[in-house]
Amino acid sequence: MLCISTTRPPIFGLAPYNPVLGETHHVSKGNLNVLLEQVAHHPAVSALHATDQKENVEMIWCQYPVAKFNGTSVEAQVHGKRRLKLLNHGETYEMNSPNLFIRILPVPGVDWVGNVDISCVETGLAAELCYISQSFFGFGGSRRVIKGKIIDSSTSKILYKVNGHWDSTVTLKDTNNGEERVIYDAREVISRLQTPSVKDAESVWQTESALIWSKLSQAILNKDWEKAREAKKCVEEKQREELRERESKGVTWVPKHFTISQSKEGDWDCLPIQKWVPDSPIVTL
Known part of the structure; x- marks a missing residue:
């Protein structure tokens, strides 16, 4: 559900704020503290560290887009590692990101597309998700579809099937007994989002x-x-x-909150310097 909930509907036609080197975003929601830093500029590499000390959960992400032009569209392949750690259970889930697809012709639009693989060595569980875009002409019933399955990698048995639309509802079906339930409702989640507020202006970082x-x-x-x-x-x-x-x-230039590395193949990775993200003077309910 974490992977699905991060793919929000993008808005076509709005120019992004190009992140500058060292720029940060530090915000807290309850016990969850989140910190992002722009750790490189060429390529534009962003790092994320989020922790919840009460639930003993940690997220570490490193991502950088690589654009591919296809004449009538642009597909930004989002490279980098994403890790979710459930520290109470000793489990680490690794996953990639879907790609951002920008259609120029014949009907302008923005979408998420591609395959996402999630795996956990400790449990042997794996998930395969597929984000499906609408048709070339921008019509049809396949808009923002997500399909997939959760597998026991030791036996290759399909345990659950995932189906739905990532901008509305996504369901999970138990292949053993046929029971189906909603695991994500985008409208409900997004409707609860509130604009962050500053509780201590003097403590806000200049970055x-x-x-x-x-x-x-x-x-x-x-x-x-x-x-x-x-x-x-x-x-x-x-x-x-x-x-x-x-x-x-x-x-x-050296990042303040992360250490960064690059493999011989050119892949980037980031590790947080602090074990826990501190409380932020910017909060959201």
Whole structure:
């Protein structure tokens, strides 16, 4: 369910805020503390560390997109490792991400597509999920479908079947007794989401996304597009100046919250420096 719940419906036509090196987002929800950091710029590598000390759960993600142009569309393959650790049970679940599919013609749209594999060495459980996009012309009943199965890898027996639409409801069917239940309801989950609020402004890091992009966000809210362009230009120019300064001094930038590594094959991985993510001055209910 974790994998499915992170694939929210993207919005076509909205320009992203290009993350700058060292930019962070630190937020708390109850006992869950989440920290993201932009740990590399070329390629754009993002790291995530989330912990819940009460439930003894930890998530560590490292991801970076690689765009592939297909004429009438762009498919951003999201590379990197994702790990969910259930520390009370001694279980670690590893998974990949679906790809972001941006259709330009004939009908513009954005979707998640591709295969996701989830595995746990300790339990021998594995899941195979497939995100299916709509047809080439943007019509048909296959929009935002997810299908899959949960397998006992030691026997290759299918234990459960997954079916549904990841932007509405997803069901799990027990192959042993035929019982079926809803395991994810996107509308219910998204309707409960609230905008984070600041409980201690002085404790907010200067690298926080909300601070770095505050002028741009305000200009967009005011629909002042000239100020928005200027605000974005200022952020990007500051990043270029910092890069030129590091190069002139021969200094290599080092992430503050993660250690990063790259294999000979070019794959990136990230490990958090702290065992537990601290409470954030930015909270959401």
